[in-house]
Amino acid sequence: MTKALPILLGTLLLGACASQAPHSNSAASTAVAPAPVAAVAVPADDNLNAVAWTQTALEHDLIYQETFRSAQSQLLAALKDKNWDALPAEDRITSSKQLKPAVILDIDETVLDNSPYQARLIRKGGEFNEADWAAWCKEERARALPGAVAFTQFAARHGIAVIYISNRAQDLDAATLDNLRKVGLPVSAPDAFLGLGIILPGCDQVGTEKNCRRQLVSQHYRVLMQFGDQLGDFVTVLSNTPAGRAQAMAPYQDWIGSRWFVLPNPAYGSWEPALFNNEWSTPRAQRRQQEIQALRDN
Missing domain, CATH: 3.40.50.1000 (HAD superfamily/HAD-like)
Known part of the structure; x- marks a missing residue:
């Protein structure tokens, strides 16, 4: 018992220290991943x-x-x-x-x-x-x-x-x-x-x-x-x-x-309206979509 006492006391002390570690309370004993950062929408500027x-x-x-x-x-x-x-x-x-x-x-x-x-x-x-x-x-x-x-x-x-x-x-x-x-x-x-x-x-x-x-x-x-x-x-x-x-x-x-x-x-020219039927009155987003449709991916 005499020899075991220091060992027992040391074990108790370590447990006490562990119980005082940051964020180690019972409500947060399980690690929680940080919330993901919301993606910032970047407006497209094709130019x-x-x-x-x-x-x-x-x-x-x-x-x-x-x-x-x-x-x-x-x-x-x-x-x-x-x-x-x-x-x-x-x-x-x-x-x-x-x-x-x-x-x-x-x-x-x-x-x-x-x-x-x-x-x-x-x-x-x-x-x-x-x-x-x-x-x-x-x-x-x-x-x-x-x-x-x-x-x-x-x-x-x-x-x-x-x-x-x-x-x-x-x-x-x-x-x-x-x-x-x-x-x-x-x-x-x-x-x-x-x-x-x-x-x-x-x-x-x-x-x-x-x-x-x-x-x-x-x-x-x-x-x-x-x-x-x-x-x-x-x-x-x-x-x-x-x-x-x-x-x-x-x-x-x-x-x-x-x-x-x-x-x-590459910034501007008659090549661009050729891709959306030369209709500059078409809304900008629609013109952009028509240009995307004209792209080749193979």
């Missing part, structure tokens, strides 16, 4: 990755540099070839052989970077609207895209007119020309910018298509190259559906990379 890639991915800049450098390496050969013309047949309304040379470039996401405007839309949760777009253009803060200044200045030094055809409204022409000049893009004269709303007598323009303005250029210039981020920057797209777009481009596949230079724009 976020596109704009983030445009603004931060080095690959974006390299594609632009590659495109403009490739064009520059071919430009003088095109200049020497008097039969070389980059206008589709329907836009070439006069013979080009005796005309001065020119290149045609779109503006937005071709030579000027408007991704800050897209970033503002993402932060506000809004969509494109004409008032905000016009205000952004009038800030004249768009940067030149990589390679655009070097290419256009090279063309100008070799006597090749630089013509900008854009769907910016004509009331933005002064701000647009100022922005182009600020970043070093050559502007030979005010008529170097052909904005939306210019009328060519005898030419029927469909919506915002650029065919009439290309025809206007064709009266004065032999076009060596065209640059843009939309199919409509090169050829008239009469049916803006995936099939109609492919049909419009089919005759000119061999021109890609030699007469026509296509630049990437």
Whole structure:
């Protein structure tokens, strides 16, 4: 008994200590898992990755540099070839052989970077609207895209007119020309910018298509190259559906990379409404669902 007493006392003491451990009362003697944190609903913004890639991915800049450098390496050969013309047949309304040379470039996401405007839309949760777009253009803060200044200045030094055809409204022409000049893009004269709303007598323009303005250029210039981020920057797209777009481009596949230079724009463009029947009045959620339905998973 004498030897067993210390052992018994030690056992009792340990039991007492255990009974005083945190959360060891009888009501909580069984461990209870913490309640799961409720998932926070994150609203989808399908433009976020596109704009983030445009603004931060080095690959974006390299594609632009590659495109403009490739064009520059071919430009003088095109200049020497008097039969070389980059206008589709329907836009070439006069013979080009005796005309001065020119290149045609779109503006937005071709030579000027408007991704800050897209970033503002993402932060506000809004969509494109004409008032905000016009205000952004009038800030004249768009940067030149990589390679655009070097290419256009090279063309100008070799006597090749630089013509900008854009769907910016004509009331933005002064701000647009100022922005182009600020970043070093050559502007030979005010008529170097052909904005939306210019009328060519005898030419029927469909919506915002650029065919009439290309025809206007064709009266004065032999076009060596065209640059843009939309199919409509090169050829008239009469049916803006995936099939109609492919049909419009089919005759000119061999021109890609030699007469026509296509630049990437994942943020916006006519490719998007082609997926929801061009019905911008459709609620945003429904448009999004139609775009999801157009995805391929095999």
